[in-house]
Amino acid sequence: MxxxxxxxxxxxxxxxxxxxxxxxxxxxxxxxxxxxxxxxxxxxxxxxxxxxxxxxxxxxxxxxxxxxxxxxxxxxxxxxxxxxxxxxxxxxxxxxxxxxxxxxxxxxxxxxxxxxxxxxxxxxxxxxxxxxxxxxxxxxxxxxxxxxxxxxxxxxxxxxxxxxxxxxxxxxxxxxxxxxxxxxxxxxxxxxxxxxxxxxxxxxxxxxxxxxxxxxxxxxxxxxxxxxxxxxxxxxxxxxxxxxxxxxxxxxxxxxxxxxxxxxxxxxxxxxxxxxxxxxxxxxxxxxxxxxxVSKDIIQRWTYPYVPDVNFSGNRPLKVGRQGVYKASDVVQSRSADVGACSVVGYGTKIGNGGRVLNSVIGNGCCIGADVVIEGSYVWDNVVIEDGCEIRNAIVCDGVRIRAGAVLQPGVVLSFKVVVGRGFVVPAYSKVSLLQQPMKEDSDEELEYADSSSGTADRLSGLSLEMESKGSELGPDGVGYIWEVCEGAHDEEWKHSVAPIPEDKLAEIIQAMEDDDTEDEIVPRKSEELKSDVDSVNTDVNDPGDDYGYFEREVEGTFLRAVEEGIKVELGILEINSLRLSYNMESADCAGAIFYAMMKLAVDTPHSSLRELSENASSIIAKWKGLLGNYVKHTDEQIEVIMKFEEMCQETARELSPLFAQILQVLYDKEVVQEDAILRWAEEKAGADEADKVYLQQCEAFIQWLKEASEEEDEEEEED
The missing domain is CATH 3.90.550.10 (Spore Coat Polysaccharide Biosynthesis Protein SpsA; Chain A)
Structure with missing residues (x-):
C-alpha cells in the first residue's frame, strides 16, 4: 500500500x-x-x-x-x-x-x-x-x-x-x-x-x-x-x-x-x-x-452540494443560469447560438453560429461549428464538431473529430480520438473505437490493454495513419472501427443506451409494471405463514410531514423530464399516478404540485417583460392542461390550484404576482378551473384580513364578470 x-x-x-x-x-x-x-x-x-x-x-x-x-x-x-x-x-x-x-x-x-x-x-x-x-x-x-x-x-x-x-x-x-x-x-x-x-x-x-x-x-x-x-x-x-x-x-x-x-x-x-x-x-x-x-440528477441538483456550480474536489465551478444551464465563464457563444435547458458547457469551449445545445453536457476545450445540433448527448473534452452535424443521445469521448455534415444517431458511443467522415451517418447504438473489438468478453481484458499501455499511444497513432490512408468504416476521411453487436444481443442494445426507450419497448415496460403490480398483490397471500407489511417499508423516514415537499420535488423533476423529452400527456399521467401511490397523496396534492412545476417553468423560461412571462405561462398551460386537468375534476381540487398559485406569488415566484388575475383567467378559459371554484375561493377570501386580499382585489373585475354571467344564465334557465 x-x-x-x-x-x-x-x-x-x-x-x-x-x-x-x-x-x-x-x-x-x-x-x-x-x-x-x-x-x-x-x-x-x-x-x-x-x-x-x-x-x-x-x-x-x-x-x-x-x-x-x-x-x-x-x-x-x-x-x-x-x-x-x-x-x-x-x-x-x-x-x-x-x-x-x-x-x-x-x-x-x-x-x-x-x-x-x-x-x-x-x-x-x-x-x-x-x-x-x-x-x-x-x-x-x-x-x-x-x-x-x-x-x-x-x-x-x-x-x-x-x-x-x-x-x-x-x-x-x-x-x-x-x-x-x-x-x-x-x-x-x-x-x-x-x-x-x-x-x-x-x-x-x-x-x-x-x-x-x-x-x-x-x-x-x-x-x-x-x-x-x-x-x-x-x-x-x-x-x-x-x-x-x-x-x-x-x-x-x-x-x-x-x-x-x-x-x-x-x-x-x-x-x-x-x-x-x-x-x-x-x-x-x-x-x-x-x-x-445520474448526469441528469446532478444537473437537476438532486445531488447537492455535488453540482456543477459548487467547488468540490478542486473542480472549477460553473455559473448557473435560468432553466438549469451551467456555463464556464470563458465560453464563447455566437449570438445566434442557443444553449437550452438542463445543459452544461465547460471551459474554453466555442459554439458557432446557429448552434443548438439542448439537455446536453459539453466538456472543456470543445470547438462546435455552425448550425450544429446537439441534443441529449455527452460531449467530453477537446472534441471538434464541424459545421452542420447532428448529434442526438450519444456519447462522444475526448479528442473525437466529427467532420462536416456527419450524423450520430441515438445510442452511438464514440471512443477516444475517433474521426467520423464528412456526411457519414453513424447507425443507432453503434460503438466505435480506434481499437479493434476484442475476441472475448472477459472482464479482465481491460488489464491486457492497461498492462501494455506504454505502447498504446504508438499503436493507436499508427492505426490512425493506416486507416486514413486506406479509408475506414466511418467514411473515406474517417478513422475507427464500428464494433459488431454480439450474437443474440442486437435486440437488447436499447436497454443500456443513453437514448430514450423506443415507444414499442416502453409500452412493454408499462404493461410489465401493471402485471407486476397485480402479481405483487397476489404473491404474499400464497403462504399463510408470510405476513407482508409493505407499508412499513418507509418506517425509517424521520419526518412524515416532509413527504409532501419531497413529493413536490419528484413531481417537478418528472414534469421537467416530460417537457424536455417530449413525453406524451398519457405517460405523464401514469408517472404522476405512480408517485401519488408511492407517497400516498391525494389528487389535490398532485394538482398543486403539477401547477407549481408548470409556473416555475414559466418563470425559468427566458423572458424580458411581464408580457413575455404571461405568454410563457399561457403556452405551458395550453400544452399541459390535459395533465393538470386529470387531477382537478372536483371543485376542491381546483381551489387547491388557486391557493397554490397564491402561495407561489407570495413566496417562491413573486415575479408572477402582477399576473395573478390574468393567469387565473387563462386557467378558466382553458377549462382547468371552473366558475364554481373561483367564486368559492373568492367567498372564502372575503372574510380574510386585508393583507390576505391582495389577489382577491386584483381579480375583482373578473369575479364580478363571472357573477353577472352566472346570474344571466340563471335568469335564462328560469325563463325556459
Missing part, C-alpha cells in the same frame, strides 16, 4: 469510540464488468466524467464530507492512470481532510479477489482498524454516514454477529424509473420489519414467484417482502467481512456470492442488516443508461 495523500485528519466527536477509531473506507476503483466498453479499454471507468467531473471525485468528496478520514482505493485495470490522478489531486489539495492510499493488484478479476488482496496486504502502519465503509468509485451520494455508522456500531455491541449494514432505497414505481434502471438487476429482498435484518436477497427473481426457506418462515413469523427496492451498494462492514472473503475463495461477487453464503450459513450465524434512506441521494453508474440518469 502506498500513501498517496496526507491531510489533517478530521475526527468525529460523536462518541468516545469514534474518537479512538479512525473512520475508514474501502473504495473499489474497478467494477470488474465490461458494460462501458469500448471506452474502458482506454480509460478506467472511475475517471470518466459526470457533468465534466471524474466519477471518483464525487465519491471521494462525499466520503470526506461524511466524516471519513482514510480511504483505501483499490486499483486493478489502468491502475497507473488512477494513481497518477490521485497523486495530482493530492498535490492540488483537492481533499485536504482525507488520507488516500492506493492498493494495486493486476491479478484480481472480481470484487472478492480485491477484498482478499486487501486483507492479505494489511500491515501495522496501514490497515483496516475497525468498522469501515465499502463503496464503489462510481457512486454518487449525499447521504449522511454518521447515523449509519453509529447504528451499525450500536447493533454490533449488542450482537457480535452483526457484520454488515447495507444501504437500500425505495424505487419509485414509474416508467421513467424503470427506464433508468434497465440493464440492472431486478432485486427481491425479505427483511425483518422490526430489526431490519436481511433475511433473503435475490436478483433476477422470477416474477410472480416468491420462494422462501420454510425454516426462515418458522423463525421469523413476520417478514417484510420488497421488490421495489434498489441496492445502493453502500455498506458499513465489520472487519470480519474481510476475513470471510479470505476464508471463502468462492466468494467473487459482493452480493450474489457473499450474501448467499452468509445468509445460508447457520453455523457461523453472521447477520446482515438494512438501512433505508429517504430523501438523501445515492446511485451507482452501472451502465450507459444510468450514466445518463
Amino acid at each position: 502506498g500513501a498517496q495523500k496526507k491531510g489533517g485528519a478530521r475526527v468525529s466527536d460523536d462518541t468516545e469510540e469514534q474518537t479512538r477509531q479512525r473512520l475508514q473506507a474501502i473504495l473499489l476503483a474497478d467494477s470488474f464488468t465490461t458494460k462501458f466498453r469500448p471506452v474502458t479499454l482506454e480509460r478506467p471507468k472511475v475517471l470518466l466524467p459526470l457533468a465534466n467531473v471524474p466519477m471518483i471525485d464525487y465519491t471521494l468528496a462525499w466520503l470526506e464530507s461524511a466524516g471519513i478520514e482514510e480511504v483505501f482505493v483499490f486499483c486493478c485495470a489502468h491502475s497507473t492512470q488512477i494513481t497518477d490522478y490521485l497523486q495530482t489531486s493530492s498535490e492540488q489539495q483537492s481533499h485536504p481532510n482525507l488520507l488516500v492510499r492506493t492498493i494495486e493488484s493486476h491479478r484480481s478479476i472480481s470484487a472478492g479477489d480485491a477484498l482478499r488482496y486487501i486483507y492479505e496486504q494489511q500491515t501495522e502502519t496501514s490497515q483496516i482498524q475497525g468498522d469501515f465503509v465499502l463503496v464503489s468509485g462510481d457512486t454518487v451520494s449525499n447521504m449522511p454516514l454518521a447515523d449509519l455508522i453509529r447504528e451499525h456500531r450500536e447493533r454490533k455491541k449488542k450482537d457480535e454477529k452483526a457484520i454488515m449494514t447495507m444501504v437500500i432505497k425505495k424505487s419509485k414505481p414509474s416508467p421513467m424509473t424503470r427506464q433508468s434502471r434497465l440493464g440492472t438487476d431486478e432485486l427481491f429482498v425479505a427483511v425483518d420489519p422490526v430489526t431490519k435484518q436481511l433475511l433473503h436477497y435475490e436478483v433476477d427473481h422470477v416474477r410472480g414467484s416468491v420462494c422462501l426457506d420454510k425454516a426462515l418462515m418458522e423463525s421469523n413469523p413476520s417478514v417484510m417482502i420488497c421488490n421495489d427496492m434498489q441496492d445502493c451498494y453502500i455498506d458499513v462492514c465489520s472487519p470480519e467481512v474481510l476475513s470471510l472473503f479470505e476464508d471463502n475463495f468462492d466468494y467473487q461477487h459482493l452480493r450474489r456470492d457473499f450474501f448467499k453464503g452468509v445468509l445460508g450459513d447457520d453455523i457461523m450465524g453472521y447477520k446482515i442488516f438494512t438501512h433505508e434512506i429517504g430523501s438523501s441521494y445515492a446511485s451507482r453508474v452501472d451502465n450507459f443508461r444510468s450514466y445518463d440518469t
Whole structure:
C-alpha cells in the first residue's frame, strides 16, 4: 500500500469510540464488468466524467464530507492512470481532510479477489482498524454516514454477529424509473420489519414467484417482502467481512456470492442488516443508461452540494443560469447560438453560429461549428464538431473529430480520438473505437490493454495513419472501427443506451409494471405463514410531514423530464399516478404540485417583460392542461390550484404576482378551473384580513364578470 495523500485528519466527536477509531473506507476503483466498453479499454471507468467531473471525485468528496478520514482505493485495470490522478489531486489539495492510499493488484478479476488482496496486504502502519465503509468509485451520494455508522456500531455491541449494514432505497414505481434502471438487476429482498435484518436477497427473481426457506418462515413469523427496492451498494462492514472473503475463495461477487453464503450459513450465524434512506441521494453508474440518469440528477441538483456550480474536489465551478444551464465563464457563444435547458458547457469551449445545445453536457476545450445540433448527448473534452452535424443521445469521448455534415444517431458511443467522415451517418447504438473489438468478453481484458499501455499511444497513432490512408468504416476521411453487436444481443442494445426507450419497448415496460403490480398483490397471500407489511417499508423516514415537499420535488423533476423529452400527456399521467401511490397523496396534492412545476417553468423560461412571462405561462398551460386537468375534476381540487398559485406569488415566484388575475383567467378559459371554484375561493377570501386580499382585489373585475354571467344564465334557465 502506498500513501498517496496526507491531510489533517478530521475526527468525529460523536462518541468516545469514534474518537479512538479512525473512520475508514474501502473504495473499489474497478467494477470488474465490461458494460462501458469500448471506452474502458482506454480509460478506467472511475475517471470518466459526470457533468465534466471524474466519477471518483464525487465519491471521494462525499466520503470526506461524511466524516471519513482514510480511504483505501483499490486499483486493478489502468491502475497507473488512477494513481497518477490521485497523486495530482493530492498535490492540488483537492481533499485536504482525507488520507488516500492506493492498493494495486493486476491479478484480481472480481470484487472478492480485491477484498482478499486487501486483507492479505494489511500491515501495522496501514490497515483496516475497525468498522469501515465499502463503496464503489462510481457512486454518487449525499447521504449522511454518521447515523449509519453509529447504528451499525450500536447493533454490533449488542450482537457480535452483526457484520454488515447495507444501504437500500425505495424505487419509485414509474416508467421513467424503470427506464433508468434497465440493464440492472431486478432485486427481491425479505427483511425483518422490526430489526431490519436481511433475511433473503435475490436478483433476477422470477416474477410472480416468491420462494422462501420454510425454516426462515418458522423463525421469523413476520417478514417484510420488497421488490421495489434498489441496492445502493453502500455498506458499513465489520472487519470480519474481510476475513470471510479470505476464508471463502468462492466468494467473487459482493452480493450474489457473499450474501448467499452468509445468509445460508447457520453455523457461523453472521447477520446482515438494512438501512433505508429517504430523501438523501445515492446511485451507482452501472451502465450507459444510468450514466445518463445520474448526469441528469446532478444537473437537476438532486445531488447537492455535488453540482456543477459548487467547488468540490478542486473542480472549477460553473455559473448557473435560468432553466438549469451551467456555463464556464470563458465560453464563447455566437449570438445566434442557443444553449437550452438542463445543459452544461465547460471551459474554453466555442459554439458557432446557429448552434443548438439542448439537455446536453459539453466538456472543456470543445470547438462546435455552425448550425450544429446537439441534443441529449455527452460531449467530453477537446472534441471538434464541424459545421452542420447532428448529434442526438450519444456519447462522444475526448479528442473525437466529427467532420462536416456527419450524423450520430441515438445510442452511438464514440471512443477516444475517433474521426467520423464528412456526411457519414453513424447507425443507432453503434460503438466505435480506434481499437479493434476484442475476441472475448472477459472482464479482465481491460488489464491486457492497461498492462501494455506504454505502447498504446504508438499503436493507436499508427492505426490512425493506416486507416486514413486506406479509408475506414466511418467514411473515406474517417478513422475507427464500428464494433459488431454480439450474437443474440442486437435486440437488447436499447436497454443500456443513453437514448430514450423506443415507444414499442416502453409500452412493454408499462404493461410489465401493471402485471407486476397485480402479481405483487397476489404473491404474499400464497403462504399463510408470510405476513407482508409493505407499508412499513418507509418506517425509517424521520419526518412524515416532509413527504409532501419531497413529493413536490419528484413531481417537478418528472414534469421537467416530460417537457424536455417530449413525453406524451398519457405517460405523464401514469408517472404522476405512480408517485401519488408511492407517497400516498391525494389528487389535490398532485394538482398543486403539477401547477407549481408548470409556473416555475414559466418563470425559468427566458423572458424580458411581464408580457413575455404571461405568454410563457399561457403556452405551458395550453400544452399541459390535459395533465393538470386529470387531477382537478372536483371543485376542491381546483381551489387547491388557486391557493397554490397564491402561495407561489407570495413566496417562491413573486415575479408572477402582477399576473395573478390574468393567469387565473387563462386557467378558466382553458377549462382547468371552473366558475364554481373561483367564486368559492373568492367567498372564502372575503372574510380574510386585508393583507390576505391582495389577489382577491386584483381579480375583482373578473369575479364580478363571472357573477353577472352566472346570474344571466340563471335568469335564462328560469325563463325556459
